[in-house]
Amino acid sequence: MMSKRWLRYTKFSRFFSSGRVNVDFIANLRTILGDDKVNTKTPVLEAHGRDESHHKVSAPEAVVFANCTEDVVATVRACREAKVPIIPFGTGTSLEGHVSAVEGGISLDVRNMDQILEVNESDMDCLVQPGVTRKALNNELRHTGLFFPIDPGADASLGGMVATGASGTNAVRYGTMRHNVLGLKAVMANGEIIKTGGRARKSSAGYDLTRLLTGSEGTLGIITEIRLRLHGQPEAVSAAVVSFNDLESAVDTSVSLLQYGIPVARMEVLDSISMTAVNSYSKLSYKEQPTLFFEFHGSEASVEEQSQVAKEISQSYGGSDFEWSVHEEDRNALWQARHDAYYAALALRPGSRGWPTDVCVPISRLAECISQTANDINQTGIVAPIFGHVGDGNFHVILNVCEDDTEEYIQKTQDVNDRLIRRAIAMGGTCTGEHGVGIGKTKYLEQEHGEEAVRTMALIKKALDPEGLLNPGKIIHAKFM
Numbered sequence: 001m002m003s004k005r006w007l008r009y010t011k012f013s014r015f016f017s018s019g020r021v022n023v024d025f026i027a028n029l030r031t032i033l034g035d036d037k038v039n040t041k042t043p044v045l046e047a048h049g050r051d052e053s054h055h056k057v058s059a060p061e062a063v064v065f066a067n068c069t070e071d072v073v074a075t076v077r078a079c080r081e082a083k084v085p086i087i088p089f090g091t092g093t094s095l096e097g098h099v100s101a102v103e104g105g106i107s108l109d110v111r112n113m114d115q116i117l118e119v120n121e122s123d124m125d126c127l128v129q130p131g132v133t134r135k136a137l138n139n140e141l142r143h144t145g146l147f148f149p150i151d152p153g154a155d156a157s158l159g160g161m162v163a164t165g166a167s168g169t170n171a172v173r174y175g176t177m178r179h180n181v182l183g184l185k186a187v188m189a190n191g192e193i194i195k196t197g198g199r200a201r202k203s204s205a206g207y208d209l210t211r212l213l214t215g216s217e218g219t220l221g222i223i224t225e226i227r228l229r230l231h232g233q234p235e236a237v238s239a240a241v242v243s244f245n246d247l248e249s250a251v252d253t254s255v256s257l258l259q260y261g262i263p264v265a266r267m268e269v270l271d272s273i274s275m276t277a278v279n280s281y282s283k284l285s286y287k288e289q290p291t292l293f294f295e296f297h298g299s300e301a302s303v304e305e306q307s308q309v310a311k312e313i314s315q316s317y318g319g320s321d322f323e324w325s326v327h328e329e330d331r332n333a334l335w336q337a338r339h340d341a342y343y344a345a346l347a348l349r350p351g352s353r354g355w356p357t358d359v360c361v362p363i364s365r366l367a368e369c370i371s372q373t374a375n376d377i378n379q380t381g382i383v384a385p386i387f388g389h390v391g392d393g394n395f396h397v398i399l400n401v402c403e404d405d406t407e408e409y410i411q412k413t414q415d416v417n418d419r420l421i422r423r424a425i426a427m428g429g430t431c432t433g434e435h436g437v438g439i440g441k442t443k444y445l446e447q448e449h450g451e452e453a454v455r456t457m458a459l460i461k462k463a464l465d466p467e468g469l470l471n472p473g474k475i476i477h478a479k480f481m
Contacts, residue, residue, distance in 0.1 A: 029106075037071065048060055048101075049100055049101050051092050051098060053095045053440065054353050055439060058102050060105055061104050061105060061106065064107070066113060069185065072108065072224055076188075076222065077191040083467060085103050085104060086106050086108050090109075093152075093160065098163070098439075103473060110131045116132055117129065125182055125227060125228060127226070128226050128228065129226075130223050133155045133157055145232060150177055158228070159226065162181055162213070162215075162223055163218050164435070165214055169268060169339075171434075172265070172391025180228055181197070183197025186213055188464060189469060197210040198227070215436065217471060219461060220464045234298055238307050240323065242291065242320070243320055245290075247271055248367050250290040250317075253314050257313055263296075264306065266389075266391070267294055268390065269370075271374065272289050273386075274385040274386065281340060282337040294307075353401055355399035356435070357396065358432055359421060360395075360432070361430075362429065366395075369395075369429070372423060384416065385398050399417060457480075458480040
């Protein structure tokens with residue numbers, strides 16, 4: 001492992017030095033790439049060491065703004081020669097410190113690589129650069145009758161979504177990024193370019209390098225092109241809201257819907273605290289009780305049938321005030337409120353910074369896991385709303401922390417997070433369903449996968465990145481490296 005050295009530390013930021021980013025190295029980068037693509041100003045560095053998580057800023061020593069694959073290749077080769085770490089950066093919406101420069105080095109910003117290179121309507125696929133955001137892609141696709149369904153809430157870059165193996169509210173129907181990436185172009189640690197996958201809908205040819213790179217968080221290669229699977233826009237869409245007397249009944253309803261085979265497109269649960277926050281933040285008037293948000297896709301007849309079955313199942317678990325709508329503006333307001341639940345949660349403690357954590361468990365253990373977590377939060381006395389994508393067993397807890405919180409409060413928050421993760425793993429689940437590992441969950445991989453599996457991951461990392469320069473400190477705990 002490369003040794004870490006402090007450059008300087010402030011209340012909000014920390015700057016690590018790799019010991020190799022000096023005046024000569026920066027001058028060399030500017031000669032290779034051009035002055036306008038290399039930035040060393042402190043505000044820019046701080047912005048590139050921060051994501052949406054609670055982790056303290058760990059800023060890089062310089063930022064490179066790449067415009068094309070060739071810029072990425074040139075940067076990687078220069079950094080390899082000087083043994084300088086490289087941290088890929090998209091929009092900075094990750095949630096476990098993925099962009100933190102914990103060993104200094106260069107932040108490689110790909111936001112200018114924002115071209116949609118191909119849209120193949122007949123084959124329902126497209127080719128994009130990593131800086132394209134999901135909203136930009138869907139705006140471009142609007143006239144084609146196609147759409148890209150993966151929706152993590154934030155308008156994240158597609159490169160970042162691939163790197164973290166993202167999913168979101170639509171995963172119960174359309175799967176995660178792993179199910180919707182057909183192929184990639186990536187620059188490896190040695191500066192070589194590889195292409196993985198292709199346009200065929202399936203293949204049994206060789207190792208699945210596409211899946212290997214998807215979810216690797218920039219630790220194995222830097223993605224420069226993405227081939228995505230597209231889906232047809234449904235003929236009809238309806239959304240519904242139903243409230244319950246308790247959280248367990250809401251979760252049991254979601255499990256029953258899945259067991260009945262209802263092809264729900266979105267199914268989200270929010271606890272009573274989340275509903276209070278959402279009503280206040282988004283100026284809504286829903287009951288401040290545990291609530292399910294649904295969305296159904298299909299023909300007009302099938303959507304109406306799905307909605308009716310969902311209503312009947314919800315009522316059997318005590319659900320009330322079942323409201324549904326087919327109007328696009330109403331649906332958009334509903335899902336915008338759900339996507340804003342994170343910021344609504346922060347507003348419960350003004351000045352707080354979010355500590356969003358997620359786990360995923362088998363759906364048969366979902367009600368039990370959420371119930372035990374809610375009880376733990378109540379007994380601990382911290383502010384921590386619960387919401388999530390119950391259709392696939394994935395839920396989130398927003399652990400709000402403030403700069404002036406006592407050490408006791410911070411410790412309570414850390415303990416709740418730790419117990420949540422260990423509880424989920426013990427139930428056959430995972431420490432993260434969609435946020436990724438980053439720096440925040442490296443210590444849980446061994447419990448989840450076993451020492452031998454993590455050592456195998458470390459062997460793959462060392463084989464593809466022997467110098468350990470690609471996003472160091474992420475996914476694999478230092479003891480395995």
